[in-house]
Structures are given as structure tokens and as C-alpha cells.
Amino acid sequence: MDVPSMVYQGVVILLIGLHGTGKSTFAAAAAGADIEVGDGLDPCTSKCERYIVEQTSDAPQFTIIDTPGFADKNTTEENMDVLRLIAEELRNMGQERVSGIIFFHSIEGARLTGVDHANLRILKSMCGEKFQRHVAFVTTRWDCMNDSEDEKLVTRNNNIEVEFKKLLPKGPEIFKFLNDGESHRPVLEHFAQLARTGTVAPPLQFAEELERYYNKWMSKRAAVEKTKAGKEIRATSRKVGGWNYCTIL
Ligand SMILES: Nc1nc2c(ncn2[C@@H]2O[C@H](COP(=O)(O)OP(=O)(O)OP(=O)(O)O)[C@@H](O)[C@H]2O)c(=O)[nH]1
């Protein structure tokens, strides 16, 4: 169901990841909504969109926030724009808080690339240590694989899971999305279970930092740049771009 602006209900979950990894596809499956998805090549979602997941059982209601994907090159300004849009969304939430983040990764890639690592570092900077428990990783496109039991694929997946856990040692749960109308459920159930057991998510480090900087009358733009996630995006571009890029900066 599409949500009127400024409405956040129940457990609020942010969908984050490289563009084309299946965030909107997951949101469409979870919310039963007709959501535009991309061709996997060009970025599709251009702003943060909220969807409510109606629950029939005792599960809590969810608000899912689909976000524009991070760029598949280390393109500073594009990623900074994504961060700004997420910052705006967090500001719109007022007293409401993000209870979880789902980070998406397509299993089609042979391994985690430099761009994947860069995006994971942005994620880590957004979360801060205490929030890590409230992150889930979802690998997508399992249905595009000929044989999900194939030895090479299983090894690849195991390696990716080890990498994920190394990068966020405080423990993300990892799920597989099969594009089957069902596999989104265990992911939501994971967050529902945290809510049921009263495991309240701490504030996102990114949200706390923004609040602090806004309170110092910093402009929205400057505040986003000053956060750890903003600095991470700048630092990555310097490493990748080399001295030429630095000179331009
Ligand atoms: N078969 C299959 N296709 C998928 C899966 N996930 C995503 N796709 C396809 O991949 C393309 C991109 O998916 P999106 O859901 O738009 O990806 P996104 O992460 O929202 O991309 P941006 O909005 O650009 O950040 C679409 O054509 C989807 O149908 C999956 O698990 N299985």
C-alpha cells in the first residue's frame, strides 16, 4: 500500500544497497504494491519511498522505506545525493526511529568487489556499532542461478557471508531472496521477533550525528558531509580517484 507523506507506522525498515540489487523488488513483494523496478543496468528509484506492509497475524506492522541505490562506480556525488535523500527522510520521521536496515547484495557477482566494500563501509558508518544487530543482509537473484546447490555457488555464498560478518562483527542475520512471493517473510519475521522480544534498536549513528549538527545550525548539506558516512564517501573517492581527483577537489 502506498503511504501518504509523513506517515510511519510500526517497525520502520530502511532498504539500502547498490543500485539494481533488488530493493524495490523486495519492497514490492513485501508490501504487495506495484512498484517500479529497474532494468538492473541504470538506476531506477530516485527518491525515498515509503510502503506499509499490512499484517494479518500478530506480527507488527511495518513501514518499509525504499531508497535510491548507491552508484556502481565510486561516484562521490551520486552517493552523497543518496545519503542526503536518506538524511531528509530521517528528518521527516521526527520522533520515529528506524528499527532496522536491510542491505541488499546480488549473488550473481563472483565476489564482493571494491565497490561492495565501499558501500558496506558507508553502511557501517551509518549504523555505528550498537545498531549492527539490527541489520539484515539479503542476497538476491537466487532464482537466476541454474542450481542453488552448485558447489561453486555455495562456496561463493559462504565466502560472502564470512565477509559480511567480518565487516559487521556485531552480527547481521543473512537471508536469501528468491523472488517467489514468500522469501521476504523470514526477513520481516526476524525484525518482528526483535520487536516482540522488546529488543529496541538504538538510534542510527547517522541520525544522531545529523541531529547534533542541525542543532548547531549547520546547513543540511554541511551536516550530511560532516557525518561519518559522508566522510566515508569522500574518503573512498580520494582513494579511488588518486591525486588527479584530489587536485580537482
Ligand atoms: N529474477 C530476479 N530478478 C530480480 C531480483 N531482484 C531484482 N531483480 C530484477 O533486477 C532489476 C532491478 O531490480 P530493482 O528492484 O529495481 O533494484 P533496486 O535495488 O531497487 O535498484 P535501484 O532502484 O536502481 O537502486 C529488476 O529488473 C528486477 O526485476 C531477484 O531476486 N530475482
Ligand SMILES: [Mg+2]
Ligand atoms: Mg529501486
